[in-house]
Amino acid sequence: MEWGSRSVSRRRGPGVVRGHLQAIAAALRQLARPPMAMPLLEAEDARVPGYRGVIVFHYDRCIGCSLCAQICPSRAIKMYRVPGDKRIRPGYDVGRCIFCGLCADICPVDALETSIIHDRVYEDVPSMNMDPVEWAVWSKRILREEREPGRPRLRAVVDPDRGLRYERVEA
Ligand code: SF4
Ligand code: SF4
Numbered sequence: 001m002e003w004g005s006r007s008v009s010r011r012r013g014p015g016v017v018r019g020h021l022q023a024i025a026a027a028l029r030q031l032a033r034p035p036m037a038m039p040l041l042e043a044e045d046a047r048v049p050g051y052r053g054v055i056v057f058h059y060d061r062c063i064g065c066s067l068c069a070q071i072c073p074s075r076a077i078k079m080y081r082v083p084g085d086k087r088i089r090p091g092y093d094v095g096r097c098i099f100c101g102l103c104a105d106i107c108p109v110d111a112l113e114t115s116i117i118h119d120r121v122y123e124d125v126p127s128m129n130m131d132p133v134e135w136a137v138w139s140k141r142i143l144r145e146e147r148e149p150g151r152p153r154l155r156a157v158v159d160p161d162r163g164l165r166y167e168r169v170e171a
């Protein structure tokens with residue numbers, strides 16, 4: 001206990017005040033700089049080899065083998081019964097997905113693929129968890145967005161001064 005109280009009192013010395021002042025000075029310096037954030041919603045990530053975004057699902061290709069659900073390390077894929085369909089089909093919880101791409105790799109009929117889209121806005125948490133039909137419809141939208149021409153493309157660059165930031169890629 002005594003050791004703990006000694007170390008706390010040491011931390012409350014002039015060094016702490018200096019640290020606070022440095023932090024405030026850094027924040028004020030930052031105010032004079034251009035923003036680091038880019039309009040991600042209007043932009044498309046520049047695809048680099050191996051890039052893995054959200055997973056898209058082609059319902060018509062699926063054979064219901066459930067390999068994707070078995071291999072998914074974060075339980076983002078679960079199998080569902082769909083009314084009027086004899087086979088079970090996968091659904092996708094994008095909130096759980098870690099974008100490892102294993103499901104797309106293992107699918108024997110290319111019913112799953114990785115997209116270049118990663119950052120999305122969702123209405124609420126439940127809407128991130130899609131049944132097979134919802135996933136298929138959502139996937140068509142993702143694929144359409146992916147192919148949309150004229151959207152600004154971004155790539156992440158390491159700035160030694162400011163850390164990671166996005167910059168536009170000229171077409
Ligand atoms: S990318 Fe990985 S975490 Fe996401 S659904 Fe596929 S297997 Fe699961
Ligand atoms: S691995 Fe492919 S074919 Fe098998 S259930 Fe998943 S999406 Fe369908």
